[in-house]
Amino acid sequence: SQPTTLYQQLGGDKGVSMITDDFLVNLSQDKRILHHFEQTDIQIFRQRLIEHLCVVSGGECVYQGASMYNAHIGLHISQADFDAVVGHLIEALKQQHIPLATRNALLAELAPLYQDIIEH
Numbered sequence: 001s002q003p004t005t006l007y008q009q010l011g012g013d014k015g016v017s018m019i020t021d022d023f024l025v026n027l028s029q030d031k032r033i034l035h036h037f038e039q040t041d042i043q044i045f046r047q048r049l050i051e052h053l054c055v056v057s058g059g060e061c062v063y064q065g066a067s068m069y070n071a072h073i074g075l076h077i078s079q080a081d082f083d084a085v086v087g088h089l090i091e092a093l094k095q096q097h098i099p100l101a102t103r104n105a106l107l108a109e110l111a112p113l114y115q116d117i118i119e120h
């Protein structure tokens with residue numbers, strides 16, 4: 001049998017979609033960072049997030065968005081903004097009953113991206 005990928009542990013296509021939807025609801029309730037998304041087409045953003053989470057977790061998807069560096073250029077995102085967004089993702093993972101070890105494995109893949117996302 002094949003080893004399970006992190007993507008499978010997140011629930012595959014359906015799981016990643018549901019995590020993304022919970023994440024977007026959590027984000028939409030956060031006044032600290034909502035202003036960053038005033039111009040955003042949420043349906044497209046949602047699709048890019050799903051693809052990105054899929055690729056980061058080892059799923060067989062094609063990410064059609066910009067690099068993390070280019071996607072966040074000129075946004076002046078702080079470390080606090082980054083931590084807040086990651087916090088909303090952690091909440092979404094908990095809402096979808098993703099176990100701690102799986103949550104931490106995903107966060108370990110995302111954490112290094114801060115270098116491409118903050119303060120530029």
Ligand code: HEM
Nearest residue numbers: 033036039040041048049052065066071077081082085110
């Ligand atoms: C682990 C952290 C993060 C990940 C994985 C991530 C991922 C992404 C992805 C996949 C896109 C889509 C790029 C595209 O459409 O080409 C995006 C866009 C964006 N992100 Fe992030 N992001 C993160 C953190 C943040 C933070 C902390 C902020 C600000 C508070 C932020 C604000 C934005 C904005 C404003 C966009 C553009 C949305 C638009 O199309 O209008 N991101 N991000």
